[in-house]
Amino acid sequence: MKLYRFLTGPDDSAFCHRVTAALNAGWExxxxxxxxxxxxxxxxxxxxxxxxxxxxxxYTPDIKLSDY
Structure with a gap:
């Protein structure tokens, strides 16, 4: 199964940390x-x-993407 997320937020260090956390959790x-x-x-x-x-x-629509 392929999962997709679109991360958004103010362009600040907190946003960069969210993207970095996703990358370290296996997201690309x-x-x-x-x-x-x-x-x-x-x-x-x-x-x-x-x-x-x-x-x-x-895949089912009730999957919580942030759990992956």
Whole structure:
């Protein structure tokens, strides 16, 4: 089974730590990161897709992706 997650958040060290934690849990980067700027708040937000192969499981919509 292949799992997909899209991590998002303010472009700060906490976001980088979330992506790093996912990589260390076996997730792999999928595509380039994306950035967007919110003019009202003056903040930049980042997003990064990650994927993971999990053998021996069948996909169901109730799977909690963060458990993998």
């Amino acid at each position: 980067l999928h595509g380039a990161p994306v950035l967007t700027f919110n003019q009202e708040t003056g903040k930049t937000y980042a997003g990064q897709a990650v994927v993971k192969d999990v053998p021996g499981h069948d």
